[in-house]
Amino acid sequence: MDNSTKASYNAGQVKGQAQEKSSQVMDKISNTAQSAKDSMQEAGQQMKAKAQGAADAVKDSVNK
Template sequence: MDTQNASYQAGQVKGQTQEKASNMTDKASNAALSTKESCQEAGQQVKAKAQGACDAVKNAVGGNK
């Protein structure tokens, strides 16, 4: 019986470890996706600001006529 109990316990530990690893992988994936989205949003903001600055310079020198 002790061998069966030890085998059962080992299976339980293996399952718990796999579940924890899966959860950690999911969290890392979510963090990476969030970072990617944040970077894309920051890039869009920089692009918009640069376009605004460019338009302002064109307006100042009469380039939009």
């Protein structure tokens, strides 16, 4: 293997490793974003339930 072929091979190896690393990073970002979205939806549901509870409490006090 001459130097030119070796350099080309090494460049290919580095490119492949960089693509794999990039793919792993994108997967992590995607998983983090999905987790944040799930957390926000859960928080939204909790806030909605609390607001409904407060509204019901006001209705009960007004209707007494």
